[in-house]
Amino acid sequence: MDKDKCTGCGVCAEACPIRYEVQLPPEEEAKARSAYAQATDEAVVAEIIDLYRDEPGNLLPILLDINSHFRWLPRPALEHLSQELQTPLSEILRVASFYNAFSLVPRGQHIINVCLGTGCFVKGSPRILAELERKLGVKHGETTEDMLFTLEVVRCIGCCALAPAMRVGDDTFGRLTPGQVGKIIDSYTKTANL
Amino acid sequence: MKLTSLEQLQKIKEKGLQQTYPGKIKIMVGMATCGISAGADKVYKALEDKIAALKMDAVLEMTGCIGFCQQEPLVDVVYPKKVRVSYATMTPAKAEALVEALNAGEFFGENVLCRIDQEEFLVEGTKKTYANPHPPELPGDVPKYEELPFFKKQVKIALRNCGYIHPERIEEYIGRGGYTALHQVLTGMQPEEVIAQVKDSGLRGRGGAGFPTGVKWEFCRKAAGDLKYIICNADEGDPGAFMDRGILEGDPHAVIEGMAIGAYAIGASQGYVYCRAEYPLAIHRLQIAIKQAEDLGLLGDNIFGTPFSFKLKIRKGAGAFVCGEETSLIASIEGKVGEPRPRPPFPAQSGLWGRPTIINNVKTWSHIAPIMARGAEWYAGFGSETSKGTTVFALVGKVNNTGLVEIPLGITLREMIYEIGGGIAGGRAFKAVQTGGPSGGCIPEEFLDTPMDYESLGALGSIMGSGGMIVMDERDCMVDVAKYFIDFTKDESCGKCTPCREGTLRLMEMLEEVTAGRGQEGDIEKLEKLSRVIKKMSLCGLGQTAPNPVLSTIKYFRDEYEAHIWAKKCPAHVCKELITYRVVPDNCIGCQLCRLKCPVEAITGAKKVVHEILQEKCIKCGTCYEKCKFDAIVVE
Ligand SMILES: Cc1cc2nc3c(=O)[nH]c(=O)nc-3n(C[C@H](O)[C@H](O)[C@H](O)COP(=O)(O)O)c2cc1C
Ligand code: FES
Numbered sequence: 145m146d147k148d149k150c151t152g153c154g155v156c157a158e159a160c161p162i163r164y165e166v167q168l169p170p171e172e173e174a175k176a177r178s179a180y181a182q183a184t185d186e187a188v189v190a191e192i193i194d195l196y197r198d199e200p201g202n203l204l205p206i207l208l209d210i211n212s213h214f215r216w217l218p219r220p221a222l223e224h225l226s227q228e229l230q231t232p233l234s235e236i237l238r239v240a241s242f243y244n245a246f247s248l249v250p251r252g253q254h255i256i257n258v259c260l261g262t263g264c265f266v267k268g269s270p271r272i273l274a275e276l277e278r279k280l281g282v283k284h285g286e287t288t289e290d291m292l293f294t295l296e297v298v299r300c301i302g303c304c305a306l307a308p309a310m311r312v313g314d315d316t317f318g319r320l321t322p323g324q325v326g327k328i329i330d331s332y333t334k335t336a337n338l
Numbered sequence: 339m340k341l342t343s344l345e346q347l348q349k350i351k352e353k354g355l356q357q358t359y360p361g362k363i364k365i366m367v368g369m370a371t372c373g374i375s376a377g378a379d380k381v382y383k384a385l386e387d388k389i390a391a392l393k394m395d396a397v398l399e400m401t402g403c404i405g406f407c408q409q410e411p412l413v414d415v416v417y418p419k420k421v422r423v424s425y426a427t428m429t430p431a432k433a434e435a436l437v438e439a440l441n442a443g444e445f446f447g448e449n450v451l452c453r454i455d456q457e458e459f460l461v462e463g464t465k466k467t468y469a470n471p472h473p474p475e476l477p478g479d480v481p482k483y484e485e486l487p488f489f490k491k492q493v494k495i496a497l498r499n500c501g502y503i504h505p506e507r508i509e510e511y512i513g514r515g516g517y518t519a520l521h522q523v524l525t526g527m528q529p530e531e532v533i534a535q536v537k538d539s540g541l542r543g544r545g546g547a548g549f550p551t552g553v554k555w556e557f558c559r560k561a562a563g564d565l566k567y568i569i570c571n572a573d574e575g576d577p578g579a580f581m582d583r584g585i586l587e588g589d590p591h592a593v594i595e596g597m598a599i600g601a602y603a604i605g606a607s608q609g610y611v612y613c614r615a616e617y618p619l620a621i622h623r624l625q626i627a628i629k630q631a632e633d634l635g636l637l638g639d640n641i642f643g644t645p646f647s648f649k650l651k652i653r654k655g656a657g658a659f660v661c662g663e664e665t666s667l668i669a670s671i672e673g674k675v676g677e678p679r680p681r682p683p684f685p686a687q688s689g690l691w692g693r694p695t696i697i698n699n700v701k702t703w704s705h706i707a708p709i710m711a712r713g714a715e716w717y718a719g720f721g722s723e724t725s726k727g728t729t730v731f732a733l734v735g736k737v738n739n740t741g742l743v744e745i746p747l748g749i750t751l752r753e754m755i756y757e758i759g760g761g762i763a764g765g766r767a768f769k770a771v772q773t774g775g776p777s778g779g780c781i782p783e784e785f786l787d788t789p790m791d792y793e794s795l796g797a798l799g800s801i802m803g804s805g806g807m808i809v810m811d812e813r814d815c816m817v818d819v820a821k822y823f824i825d826f827t828k829d830e831s832c833g834k835c836t837p838c839r840e841g842t843l844r845l846m847e848m849l850e851e852v853t854a855g856r857g858q859e860g861d862i863e864k865l866e867k868l869s870r871v872i873k874k875m876s877l878c879g880l881g882q883t884a885p886n887p888v889l890s891t892i893k894y895f896r897d898e899y900e901a902h903i904w905a906k907k908c909p910a911h912v913c914k915e916l917i918t919y920r921v922v923p924d925n926c927i928g929c930q931l932c933r934l935k936c937p938v939e940a941i942t943g944a945k946k947v948v949h950e951i952l953q954e955k956c957i958k959c960g961t962c963y964e965k966c967k968f969d970a971i972v973v974e
Contacts, residue, residue, distance in 0.1 A: 200691065201653075201673035208615065208654055242675045242832075244657030245615050257616075261577030262772065262808050263734040265822055271959055278937060299659070299826060301616050302580035303375050304732060304806075305407030305740035314618065318375035322937075322961065 263304030340635030342643035354513025384430035402588020404501025461515030500588030538714035540726030545699030561694035576775030579806030596706035659830035678878035722748030725791035774803025777883030779890025815912035838881030857903035925970035932962035
């Protein structure tokens with residue numbers, strides 16, 4: 145701010161997007177952050193931030209990487225990011241809550257994406273979803289109690305010609321029938337218990 | 339090594355051809371997302387293991403999707419000095435048998451789809467013919483590739499290499515004439531000449547609106563400022579469409595080369611590909627492709643030793659449909675919330691970080707190199723009067739042949755659905771075809787002879803869109819379909835402008851009432867009125883087109899709405915509140931199949947005793963109806 149020119153009108157203070165944010169000196173800010181669940185997490189996030197540090201418009205790629213590492217966006221990571229990027233947490237949360245890919249609550253070990261795109265819809269994917277909801281005992285958008293599965297809905301994974309389709313983690317399944325769904329889920333439950 | 343001359347490119351080309359056509363047995367597996375989800379990875383593994391076990395001298399490769407997704411997993415075999423044969427719906431067991439036959443020097447005669455006698459090198463305008471298309475061991479009735487109804491009317495320009503090359507090898511792309519157009523442009527053409535050629539070709543944007551590409555480039559070229567950007571829109575938000583995925587997974591260099599040419603034409607040095615995160619494999623292959631192009635100096639500084647420099651980066655989307663809209667997409671690359679802004683200024687004047695920016699769709703970009711190499715006149719020779727060239731459709735839904743189809747614009751919907759698509763699956767009756775995704779409309783039977791071009795589809799209240807084409811049959815309820823699309827746009831509305839945010843919500847509520855049998859007199863008129871308001875008042879293309887599915891279904895299927903409202907019936911037996919499942923005692927033999935399959939134990943009855951459905955337990959999932967082999971369950 146140029147002190148010589150300031151008239152003290154206060155317009156800038158009112159317009160300031162971070163005027164309600166608590167401002168702490170850098171050393172104290174790091175201490176004030178919520179604690180990471182594991183000590184190694186901080187290093188992971190720091191590494192992701194460093195990867196994109198000098199790139200313009202880096203918020204989205206960083207959030208995507210954090211989201212795919214933790215399968216959700218833990219609050220300490222967002223606070224960490226806010227501090228490193230000098231971006232208010234409120235703005236980061238606004239971006240994080242706008243896009244469907246991000247989750248602000250923990251998600252299960254396997255994320256199930258049932259396609260409800262048009263191609264799958266006309267081929268009966270609502271029934272696949274209903275079967276999964278029954279099988280897992282959760283509604284879509286929810287996570288099973290054992291934290292093994294999160295059931296989500298996507299709008300097209302590009303497998304429309306083999307509809308109905310779903311994705312479990314990185315594996316894609318096409319030409320599904322409600323009957324197959326249970327077996328597919330069981331195969332993941334088994335590997336998890338080994 | 340950084341290439342600086344045509345001779346050096348030629349060397350790579352020879353290497354590429356050597357890889358694509360190794361002169362011995364070559365087995366190719368279609369490994370795009372569609373193939374993998376049908377089990378191509380397991381087929382590949384089986385082939386690999388068997389080849390190793392037999393210590394066979396054969397080349398096993400993966401390739402992109404040739405388009406016939408219905409027949410996945412597809413495996414192609416090049417019988418050396420003979421012909422290439424495609425095998426459909428392969429399984430690991432069949433794969434092993436295939437390798438055994440090949441190892442014994444025999445022809446494998448099961449699961450044969452077609453034989454490919456020749457391959458077109460589109461960019462060069464040449465054909466490579468296989469040495470002996472009719473070896474004696476090949477049964478006479480194996481159809482040729484171009485004789486199959488699915489492929490017969492197709493002209494592959496954007497998809498020229500998909501299914502023919504290894505998508506992760508730049509040499510193979512160069513082998514089929516890749517990057518020669520870029521060399522030709524950089525060493526022999528002025529940017530204005532490039533733009534003129536694109537204009538003359540008549541190419542229009544393939545991402546939805548169909549704006550003439552050359553005109554857009556000219557705006558951007560003339561816009562003030564020396565820093566400009568170029569973007570490839572690979573957000574492909576239209577559910578039920580996967581053309582862009584097919585190209586990126588099968589031939590990523592086609593997009594890169596097109597973008598480099600475009601960057602030269604408008605004077606940009608930095609480009610972005612904005613790809614949706616739901617396409618991990620496309621992103622992966624694009625990353626590899628960019629790296630390879632950089633290593634050869636086809637991206638980066640001083641391409642081909644000229645002063646032109648161009649860098650390309652990938653940006654992943656994060657699952658928001660509205661980010662396909664160009665101003666939202668730009669906001670998203672800038673790291674912001676993907677909300678649209680009013681135009682003008684258009685991105686060509688003020689786009690990414692306030693700089694002039696060109697955004698084109700994946701398909702648009704992949705047409706550029708052939709247009710440069712073969713000329714505007716050649717390209718304009720395909721298509722109709724107002725819509726030149728070819729475009730790619732994703733033909734899905736209730737047709738027999740689903741997949742990616744590239745056709746010259748102007749062929750009729752009927753040709754598409756009944757010839758290429760092979761008609762409606764299961765012998766049922768056609769009801770409607772939906773084009774243009776959530777922005778498009780449903781077209782009924784009486785307009786099937788309409789040519790597919792931008793104007794004709796627009797006149798029917800639909801749009802060409804990006805190329806999604808979903809065929810529906812008599813078992814689809816059009817009110818339910820309208821509700822489905824409104825549910826989609828309601829969820830995906832960014833919320834910035836009120837008509838779109840609130841309007842789609844109200845439309846959804848009204849449609850829910852109608853499908854639940856609580857519709858009233860005047861509802862149809864209310865739906866129409868609100869739809870018109872949303873169309874007129876919304877800020878961006880999402881809201882402006884969101885009511886199209888409602889309006890077009892009311893226009894062409896008003897009787898279905900009326901049946902829901904007056905008779906409280908769903909003619910297609912879809913809307914759960916309006917249907918009941920019942921056992922026909924005369925037909926039921928008491929086989930127990932439905933009782934065992936019912937997920938909620940709503941069916942009672944002992945063996946050989948007529949069953950009964952407990953209506954209070956029934957969730958109307960339709961499983962019993964589908965399982966019954968004796969027509970003993972009816973829905974009404
Ligand atoms: C709501 C909405 C979604 C869109 N989604 C896409 C998309 O997924 N892919 C695309 O290429 N264009 C999409 N578009 C069109 C783009 O705004 C833009 O017109 C297009 O990318 C320009 O490229 P083209 O001239 O090559 O068609 C969308 C437009 C709207 C209004
Ligand atoms: S509609 Fe389900 S994968 Fe495209």
